[in-house]
Amino acid sequence: MNWLGAVLLALGMFATPAAAQDRPPERPDDIRKQPEAILEDTSSPAAAIFGPPAPPAWWALREADADFAACTQALSGLGTVYSLEQPIADDADRDCGIARPIRVTHILPGLTLDGGAVMRCGTARSLGLWARDFLRPAAALLPGAPTVAGLQLGTTYDCRPRVGTGEARPKLSEHALGNAIDIAAITFDGAGPLTIQPRRDTGDLAEAFQRTVRSAGCLFFTTVLGPGSNAAHGGHLHLDVAARRGGWRLCQ
Numbered sequence: 001m002n003w004l005g006a007v008l009l010a011l012g013m014f015a016t017p018a019a020a021q022d023r024p025p026e027r028p029d030d031i032r033k034q035p036e037a038i039l040e041d042t043s044s045p046a047a048a049i050f051g052p053p054a055p056p057a058w059w060a061l062r063e064a065d066a067d068f069a070a071c072t073q074a075l076s077g078l079g080t081v082y083s084l085e086q087p088i089a090d091d092a093d094r095d096c097g098i099a100r101p102i103r104v105t106h107i108l109p110g111l112t113l114d115g116g117a118v119m120r121c122g123t124a125r126s127l128g129l130w131a132r133d134f135l136r137p138a139a140a141l142l143p144g145a146p147t148v149a150g151l152q153l154g155t156t157y158d159c160r161p162r163v164g165t166g167e168a169r170p171k172l173s174e175h176a177l178g179n180a181i182d183i184a185a186i187t188f189d190g191a192g193p194l195t196i197q198p199r200r201d202t203g204d205l206a207e208a209f210q211r212t213v214r215s216a217g218c219l220f221f222t223t224v225l226g227p228g229s230n231a232a233h234g235g236h237l238h239l240d241v242a243a244r245r246g247g248w249r250l251c252q
Contacts, residue, residue: 058089058097058177063121068100071121078128081106085118088157088178096159098178107131110189111148117156120178123241126220127181130239134216138209139188146191154182154236163230174223180240186213196236198227218251225252 054060063071075082082104090096098120105116107128131148139148157178161170174180187193199207217224217239225238229252244250 056089056097057095057172059099061120061177061179062099068121071125072102074125075102075121075128078107078125078132079109080104080124080128082124088118090159090176092159093172093176095172096176098157101157101178107151108136111136112150114150114152117153117181118178119156119181120241123179123181126241127239130213130217130220134219135186135213138212138216139186142191142205142209144190146188148186149189150187151183152185152187152193154184156181174240174242179242180223180238183237183239184235196226198234200228215251218249222248223250225250228252 082102085098085101085103088096088098088101098118100121101118102121102124103116103118104113104124104127106112107124108131111131131151136148139146155175158173158175160173160176162173175182183196185193185195194206194209196210199210201207214224214226214237217237221239222242222244223238223240225233226236227234229238
């Protein structure tokens with residue numbers, strides 16, 4: 001082999017690896033295909049942006065087991081006659097309902113709720129304490145010391161908006177959550193019934209009694225409305241246990 005052939009042979013030996021490097025390297029056998037990206041559910045754009053919807057208002061108010069047990073124990077101490085009911089949910093509005101409803105027939109021994117009433121336990125407890133500590137003692141100061149024997153009720157549980165909150169975006173009534181009870185009249189053993197009605201400046205014992213028990217209600221309920229509050233409450237006392245910031249209460 002002459003010197004030119006030797007040079008060409010040497011160049012060919014170095015050219016082969018260089019040509020091989022121009023091609024991409026072979027993929028190793030142990031490299032696996034990456035899984036496809038998990039696609040977000042686009043069936044609900046709002047859910048993709050804001051996350052899942054909040055639980056219904058009635059479920060958010062569900063009592064913990066310990067709290068519910070303490071409440072029912074308090075009712076037993078008051079002598080309340082009640083039964084446990086199945087959870088209430090309403091097709092008319094997803095926020096309406098009661099997670100742990102009870103049906104009360106006697107709020108105190110010998111003090112009936114006309115026809116029975118379904119409500120949350122906390123509502124019943126407030127009603128029982130008010131009746132025991134103020135309603136009955138106030139009645140005992142009337143002539144003849146009559147005993148409060150019953151409460152004639154208006155609305156208790158009712159899936160509806162709050163009166164006067166507009167039609168576009170009305171707020172939910174506390175009745176729709178089992179937090180409220182309306183009292184149309186108070187009945188007595190030994191005296192005629194007292195109907196709840198405007199009694200402004202009548203100056204009689206009926207006005208004094210109605211004003212007294214109404215004012216005392218705000219020690220146990222966070223909302224007390226009645227005659228003079230607005231047109232919707234001219235013929236009954238509205239009592240509810242709506243939760244408000246800082247323990248604020250609405251007594252009108």
